[in-house]
Amino acid sequence: MRWAIYLALLILRFLGVVQRGYIHPDEFYQGGAELFFGRHQEGDGTHQADGGGAERHLAKSVPWEFEPRHAVRSIVPPAFMTLLPLRAYVAARSLMGKILCNPRPSPSRLCDALSVEASERQDDDAKQDSPLSFLWAPAMETLSGREVWLVPRLFMALMSVIFLDGSLWMMLSYDRLRTHTRGNRKSSLHEIAPVDHALTSVARDAYKYGPPFKAIVLASSWPCLVFGVRPFTNNLEAMALVFLLMIANVGASSGGIILLLLVGATCAVGIFVRFTFAFFAFPVVLIFLWNRCEKVECRLGGFLSDGLWMTLSFLIVSSAFVWVDARYYSWQASLACGDSSCAETPSGIQNALKYVAPLNAFRYNSKSANLAEHGLHPRITHAAVNVPMLFGPLAFAMYSSIAIQSKWCGGLSLSMACQMSMLAGLLVLSCAPHQEPRFLLPILVPLALLYGHKVVGSGESQKDSQKLILVLRIVWVVFNVILYAFFGWLHQGGLVPSLLYLPKIHAGEAVIFWKAYMPPTFLTQKESFERGDAVCGASEGEATCTNRREGVILDLQGADSSVLLEVLRERLPCPQPEEATVGGNGIRLLSPISVILPLVGDTAEMAWDGYSFTPTQSFRGHISTEDWPAFDGLVTKFIDQLKLAVYEVSCTGN
Numbered sequence: 237m238r239w240a241i242y243l244a245l246l247i248l249r250f251l252g253v254v255q256r257g258y259i260h261p262d263e264f265y266q267g268g269a270e271l272f273f274g275r276h277q278e279g280d281g282t283h284q285a286d287g288g289g290a291e292r293h294l295a296k297s298v299p300w301e302f303e304p305r306h307a308v309r310s311i312v313p314p315a316f317m318t319l320l321p322l323r324a325y326v327a328a329r330s331l332m333g334k335i336l337c338n339p340r341p342s343p344s345r346l347c348d349a350l351s352v353e354a355s356e357r358q359d360d361d362a363k364q365d366s367p368l369s370f371l372w373a374p375a376m377e378t379l380s381g382r383e384v385w386l387v388p389r390l391f392m393a394l395m396s397v398i399f400l401d402g403s404l405w406m407m408l409s410y411d412r413l414r415t416h417t418r419g420n421r422k423s424s425l426h427e428i429a430p431v432d433h434a435l436t437s438v439a440r441d442a443y444k445y446g447p448p449f450k451a452i453v454l455a456s457s458w459p460c461l462v463f464g465v466r467p468f469t470n471n472l473e474a475m476a477l478v479f480l481l482m483i484a485n486v487g488a489s490s491g492g493i494i495l496l497l498l499v500g501a502t503c504a505v506g507i508f509v510r511f512t513f514a515f516f517a518f519p520v521v522l523i524f525l526w527n528r529c530e531k532v533e534c535r536l537g538g539f540l541s542d543g544l545w546m547t548l549s550f551l552i553v554s555s556a557f558v559w560v561d562a563r564y565y566s567w568q569a570s571l572a573c574g575d576s577s578c579a580e581t582p583s584g585i586q587n588a589l590k591y592v593a594p595l596n597a598f599r600y601n602s603k604s605a606n607l608a609e610h611g612l613h614p615r616i617t618h619a620a621v622n623v624p625m626l627f628g629p630l631a632f633a634m635y636s637s638i639a640i641q642s643k644w645c646g647g648l649s650l651s652m653a654c655q656m657s658m659l660a661g662l663l664v665l666s667c668a669p670h671q672e673p674r675f676l677l678p679i680l681v682p683l684a685l686l687y688g689h690k691v692v693g694s695g696e697s698q699k700d701s702q703k704l705i706l707v708l709r710i711v712w713v714v715f716n717v718i719l720y721a722f723f724g725w726l727h728q729g730g731l732v733p734s735l736l737y738l739p740k741i742h743a744g745e746a747v748i749f750w751k752a753y754m755p756p757t758f759l760t761q762k763e764s765f766e767r768g769d770a771v772c773g774a775s776e777g778e779a780t781c782t783n784r785r786e787g788v789i790l791d792l793q794g795a796d797s798s799v800l801l802e803v804l805r806e807r808l809p810c811p812q813p814e815e816a817t818v819g820g821n822g823i824r825l826l827s828p829i830s831v832i833l834p835l836v837g838d839t840a841e842m843a844w845d846g847y848s849f850t851p852t853q854s855f856r857g858h859i860s861t862e863d864w865p866a867f868d869g870l871v872t873k874f875i876d877q878l879k880l881a882v883y884e885v886s887c888t889g890n
Contacts, residue, residue: 238446245455246397253389253465256857258728260468260674264756265299267467268314273384273758274298275789293803295755295791304569307590308597309469310508310557311368311564317467319371321391322384326375367563381759382736388467396464399475401454403482404681407650408448410486450688456712458720459626459680469510470677476506477516477657478681484524485650493545499524500549508557511594511601515664516678519656521546562588607670618666622673627680628715629708633687634658654682722859728753730858730880734826735759737853738882741787745822746807750792750800751831751863752880757789794862797835800825801845810846810887823885825849828858830865830877841888849883 264270274297301309366372454460463471480502483495503521506513529539566587600606623631658679665675691712693705731752738760741747749755792799808823825832835844842849858880865877 238449238452242447242452242455245452245461246401249396249455249461249465250390250393252461252724253386253393255462255465255724256729256732257462257722257724257726258731258753259462259466259723260672261754261756262674263466263468264758265754266301266309266314266469267388268318269384269388269467270297270756270758271299271302271314272318273379273381273761275757275760293790293792293799295749295757295789297757302568304565304572304591306596306600307561307565308593308600310561310593312557312560313469313472313509314467315368315371317392317472318384318388319368321387322376322379323371323373325383325387326373326379330375367560367567379761381761384758384761385732385736389465392467392471393465395475396460396471399479400460400464400681401451403478404451404454404685405447406482407485407685408450411650448689449692449694450684453630453688453692453712454681454684456716457627457630457680457684458716458723459677461716461720462724463674463677468674468677470674473506473510473513473516474678474680476502476509476513477520477678480506480517480520481650481653481657481682484520484653496542496545497549500546501553503546504550504553504557507594508554511597512661512665512675513678514594516657516661519660520653523653523656558588558592561591561593565591601668601670604669607668610670612669613671615666615669615671617671618662618676622671622676623662625719626673626676627683628719629691629712630683630687633690634683637687651686654686658682726857726859726878728858728860730828730855731755731826732759733855734853734880734882738824741789742822743787745787745824746790747787747824747826748790748792748800748803750825750827751794751860752827754791754793755789755826760789804847804885808847808885808887824852825883825885826880827883828860828863828877829854829879829881830860831863832881832883833877834866842883843888846888848886848888850886852882852884854879854881 276294276297300306302311480499483498483502499521503513503517506517525539525542528542604612623634627634661679662676665671691708693708731749735755735757736759738747740762741760747755747760790803792803804823832849836842836849842851856879859878865874867874
């Protein structure tokens with residue numbers, strides 16, 4: 237039964253890549269999809285915002301974190317999460333096309349989709365000069381927004397199974413091996429040398445009746461099912477931490493130089509993914525080194541030797557990150573200024589040091605004035621709100637364990653490493669005034685490892701009655717189902733489908749998003765990027781074509797209605813002939829119904845200040861916590877307003 241449940245949860249994780257819920261813009265922006273495939277790229281010459289009028293609301297594809305003047309994020313994590321799987325996908329698609337459609341190409345739509353040759357499209361010179369050009373293929377220009385959305389999610393789902401679940405299983409297996417070989421003696425990180433044959437035998441006997449409850453708790457937790465399949469850097473940070481815990485647990489005394497090099501390299505990768513990784517990893521590395529030191533009776537030479545090997549691998553991997561980032565940001569700077577001679581060469585050490593992403597991120601986040609731009613929270617938000625919201629019963633199990641136990645686990649054990657890692661990360665991150673739930677994602681696996689059996693009543697304790705076990709499991713299931721449905725499917729749930737099904741945006745047209753999260757513009761691409769509609773004419777007997785400016789996507793975020801009116805008057809001055817709204821000045825407005833109805837009132841005309849709003853499509857299941865519909869006692873009317881609607885805007889003629 238337990239095996240069936242666990243396998244069903246793994247299947248659900250992979251099927252969950254189609255979740256429409258929109259948790260946070262960083263999934264698309266820091267994750268790389270919008271950064272690499274967005275419509276409004278900096279430096280491509282297509283859009284040069286003049287800083288005034290509607291242009292200031294242009295939905296930028298390059299987030300501020302990846303601008304050369306900030307450079308607070310390494311380009312390697314988004315390239316790994318997005319470009320790498322898409323490059324593999326394009327290669328696999330091309331291979332399938334050659335196998336299925338050659339030597340006699342079939343006229344089927346399948347072959348048309350698979351047989352896109354690189355020669356059919358000329359790649360941008362800018363992309364060919366990019367430091368990431370080895371991850372780029374001309375055929376990637378033909379990817380639709382749906383493919384760019386789903387393929388990285390499938391890749392991250394696979395990575396979560398390998399690193400989150402796999403590392404947890406390895407640590408549990410070694411823990412059982414210790415119990416099997418040491419009897420009732422206390423186990424610590426350094427008491428056991430890995431023995432593959434014994435490990436396999438013990439694991440086979442232990443899991444004969446099903447996977448451990450801790451693995452089921454991890455696989456059924458909503459952060460694993462929702463965050464685990466999305467290209468968040470927080471997801472990579474969690475994977476790096478649990479991998480560090482695993483190698484520290486498995487080989488604290490058995491591994492030699494290779495293990496030390498692996499620990500140093502893992503720390504470097506984690507820190508360049510997110511600099512906050514250092515706060516979670518520091519206690520783990522200290523306990524790891526202390527256990528190795530204890531093995532050799534704390535000889536100073538051995539301790540220094542271990543630290544030297546770890547530092548060496550840390551510096552080598554960090555230097556590789558800095559080199560790639562320096563090349564990328566210098567290339568971006570040359571595009572921004574329009575002349576490669578005005579940008580510094582990435583070969584200079586001084587120039588490279590400008591692009592040490594973790595250091596830049598630490599400097600930026602250490603200033604409260606910077607964090608105020610992203611929202612300030614009370615220092616207790618993480619502990620009082622975010623931890624319970626993310627982990628539910630696991631959070632209360634952790635708090636109760638800290639409150640009632642007179643002393644922590646004896647010895648520098650795996651449990652102690654998990655406890656110290658969680659507390660260190662929670663305490664340090666709580667010192668910052670900007671606190672988002674996803675920042676705490678790295679403590680998911682340590683929580684499941686320490687308290688997973690308690691929240692579902694594994695029956696290992698005689699105090700666990702059948703009634704108590706049933707109640708605990710019902711609470712766990714209900715909590716995770718509710719949060720999975722809300723964040724995975726309903727939160728801003730109409731925005732992604734609206735972009736996917738939006739018709740092609742022609743030259744001169746504008747799509748305005750109001751009272752919604754930042755729109756990832758790459759989702760509007762159907763078959764290929766539209767860099768502008770070609771306008772052709774004849775001059776002295778020769779045909780000439782020039783690109784007209786493509787349609788734009790404007791993001792008004794949560795601006796006041798006066799800002800919306802200002803943008804409408806600039807893009808579509810009224811009164812104006814009716815046909816003008818259909819051609820070059822067409823406007824579509826996407827906004828929750830709950831914010832449009834107060835503007836137009838209860839009138840059937842759907843008019844406001846000289847403009848008419850004609851609804852053309854709506855997407856149900858869109859919950860915006862910032863703009864709840866007004867509740868007048870009718871539940872059906874309230875639910876009916878939980879939609880994101882698409883409106884064609886035109887002049888009323890009045």
